[in-house]
Amino acid sequence: MTMTVNVDIGGTFTDFYVGQDDGTTLLAKSPTTHYDLSVGFLKGIRDLARIKGLSLTQFLNNTDSVRYSTTIGTNALIERTGPKLGMITTAGFEDTIFLGRGRSWADGLSSTVNKDMSRIQKPLPLISRDMIVGVRERVDSFGNVICPLNKEKILEKLQILVDRGAMGFVVCLLWSFMNPEHEQMIKTIIEEEYPEDFLGSMPVTLSSDVSPKSAEYTRFITTTVNAYIHGVMADELNKLGVELRENGYKKPLVLVHNTGGMKKVSRTRAVLTHNAGPVAGLHGALTMGKEYHAGNIIFSDMGGTSFDIGVITGGRLKTYDFIPVIDRWRTNIPAIEIKSIGAGGGSIAWVNRLMENSLEVGPRSAGSMPGPACYDQGGKEPTVTDADLVLGYLNPDNYLGGKMLLDPDLSRQAIDHYIAGPMGISTIEAAIRIRRIVDAKMGQEVFNEVSLKGHDPRDFVLFACGGAGATHACGFAPYLQVKKVIVPSFSPIFGAFGASTVNCQQVWEKSRTFKVFQWNTQSYCEDIDGFNEVINTLTDHAVRDLKLEGFEKDKIRFRLELDMRYGMQYNLTRIISPHLNIGTPADFKDICDKFTEQYAAVYTPEATFPMGGINVECFFLTAYVEIPVPGMRQFEPGGRTPAESARLPYRKAYWSDTQDFRDTSVFAFSELKAGNRIEGPALVEAMETTYVIEPGWRFSLDIFHNAVLEQV
Numbered sequence: 001m002t003m004t005v006n007v008d009i010g011g012t013f014t015d016f017y018v019g020q021d022d023g024t025t026l027l028a029k030s031p032t033t034h035y036d037l038s039v040g041f042l043k044g045i046r047d048l049a050r051i052k053g054l055s056l057t058q059f060l061n062n063t064d065s066v067r068y069s070t071t072i073g074t075n076a077l078i079e080r081t082g083p084k085l086g087m088i089t090t091a092g093f094e095d096t097i098f099l100g101r102g103r104s105w106a107d108g109l110s111s112t113v114n115k116d117m118s119r120i121q122k123p124l125p126l127i128s129r130d131m132i133v134g135v136r137e138r139v140d141s142f143g144n145v146i147c148p149l150n151k152e153k154i155l156e157k158l159q160i161l162v163d164r165g166a167m168g169f170v171v172c173l174l175w176s177f178m179n180p181e182h183e184q185m186i187k188t189i190i191e192e193e194y195p196e197d198f199l200g201s202m203p204v205t206l207s208s209d210v211s212p213k214s215a216e217y218t219r220f221i222t223t224t225v226n227a228y229i230h231g232v233m234a235d236e237l238n239k240l241g242v243e244l245r246e247n248g249y250k251k252p253l254v255l256v257h258n259t260g261g262m263k264k265v266s267r268t269r270a271v272l273t274h275n276a277g278p279v280a281g282l283h284g285a286l287t288m289g290k291e292y293h294a295g296n297i298i299f300s301d302m303g304g305t306s307f308d309i310g311v312i313t314g315g316r317l318k319t320y321d322f323i324p325v326i327d328r329w330r331t332n333i334p335a336i337e338i339k340s341i342g343a344g345g346g347s348i349a350w351v352n353r354l355m356e357n358s359l360e361v362g363p364r365s366a367g368s369m370p371g372p373a374c375y376d377q378g379g380k381e382p383t384v385t386d387a388d389l390v391l392g393y394l395n396p397d398n399y400l401g402g403k404m405l406l407d408p409d410l411s412r413q414a415i416d417h418y419i420a421g422p423m424g425i426s427t428i429e430a431a432i433r434i435r436r437i438v439d440a441k442m443g444q445e446v447f448n449e450v451s452l453k454g455h456d457p458r459d460f461v462l463f464a465c466g467g468a469g470a471t472h473a474c475g476f477a478p479y480l481q482v483k484k485v486i487v488p489s490f491s492p493i494f495g496a497f498g499a500s501t502v503n504c505q506q507v508w509e510k511s512r513t514f515k516v517f518q519w520n521t522q523s524y525c526e527d528i529d530g531f532n533e534v535i536n537t538l539t540d541h542a543v544r545d546l547k548l549e550g551f552e553k554d555k556i557r558f559r560l561e562l563d564m565r566y567g568m569q570y571n572l573t574r575i576i577s578p579h580l581n582i583g584t585p586a587d588f589k590d591i592c593d594k595f596t597e598q599y600a601a602v603y604t605p606e607a608t609f610p611m612g613g614i615n616v617e618c619f620f621l622t623a624y625v626e627i628p629v630p631g632m633r634q635f636e637p638g639g640r641t642p643a644e645s646a647r648l649p650y651r652k653a654y655w656s657d658t659q660d661f662r663d664t665s666v667f668a669f670s671e672l673k674a675g676n677r678i679e680g681p682a683l684v685e686a687m688e689t690t691y692v693i694e695p696g697w698r699f700s701l702d703i704f705h706n707a708v709l710e711q712v
Contacts, residue, residue, distance in 0.1 A: 008495035012304025073229035086161030091134035180208030261505030284498025392653030443479025505624030519613030542623030567613030638673020646671035
């Protein structure tokens, strides 16, 4: 029997989802070991092997692929543990990353922090000013070389950076996305001076390779971030690859991308791994949604550290982040948009003394080490998990299937010391407020994320995923007024499941302006060859790259997306082009009509103004190979009433309708059958999570063994 192992490394736990060729699955969780992510990873693999009754070598011998979404690069940015880099840019533009944007100080910070205008500062660049040199060269906006490079001057500037301790080089020249000739020349010079067979060889990253798009600041930053985390990721992944091979795994390690696809490690740019886990989860929701014929889906994932939100409309992942922010850095990678806030099971509750002793939850998290106070691993501050335990929702003897025992007394002490005492309220009241605040915070964020995109949340199905999703779904769903909440049976490891559903794909992009509808002549573009040349160049890159992945050209599918705007506008609107290539000027009309339709959907029909001219500003070519995803396993129905074997001893839990604790029905998820219904208030204990069914809610188990929560 062959298997695919899918891994999602979160801030608190590392999740595993194993698909087997007989349709069955294996699930596992392991605490994330931030000091060395491979330790937690290999522990989880050993746990899976033990479940199968195999040795680690036997298990990996039967593994067809390992798909991995990682936080290695993000950690390197947060901790500033990357290498010392040198930047080579066009003379006169050495201060680009220091000047930044007018609102660079706000990038990557919460709205709460942004309010403190007296203390807020721009982030310190990853490359210090003394490690940036300028060279005399110039390419104009049409790609013509105006001022050629001088090799001797390049060598002179290069030596300055080497003498100052550079361990790698970032090359960002003006207009290199129009003509990369000068950047490529500099790379050749560096490689000639420091060839790979010498110990002094150094990696060179070109902006024309990483981000061939307009806008100097975001292009420079994207290239810098990629170079900064590249070395750290390469070391960690090489180490992991060696350990896998030594234990019997013979295939390449595959990384999940934030573009919604996956590629081999050897074909992946580091910057594309940021936020890959939540994007994989969103793709999993898209795949599962097809089983429910749901085209509009709100994906939510409440883990230990964060609460992730994604939106699917019309059955497609078509919402890209306009300018993704990685840590404090505004980039321009073509990433699927995911909103994350600091609201998870490990989010720390605290009293804000600057705001009249108001109670706050997050964004700080206790993580996996030391974790919530109840973990008894040294954590002292109260968290959402501590509040859930005090309120009776969690079983202290059956957390993570009994693998971890919780201490309710430590939770009470933490809440009493840090919250109840300072606020002059009871411990129970403090726990209730912690839970209500985090639910309200999540509900409001989801509502904003959906409604501000022009959608009505009531038209969507809500997927509540993550280890704490089932515990809090009934708490934040009312803010959206959705009719149905689906909690997948493997919601605690949903990001890992999502990794099993993604295709092998990548996005190739290129900035190039075409006036597809001329305002002065009111006619369509006639430069068909120039337009097709951009597409054909991207297509050639895509075919070559995917062939190196082992796929034949006839297996590759393409999707062209275009960033467009009305003449002289600033904001861009992305469309899916109705044509991959242009045959006649009439095809430009189809593109313009599609743009007008999309623009009207976002800004209302009254805002459209085709007479002002329509421009294409950037091309995005997605090349992908569809990987067959097995249909979800279906189960035989077992009637509406749960069997007696599913009932567990009653437990006292707090419920809002009576504002008090009372004996509550508890069920074992593993003993429930498809078709079973449970009226709230009730609790359902699963291996990795607990379903909290509030009064006025109904829990139903469908034929896929997914929970459907509905208000009655």
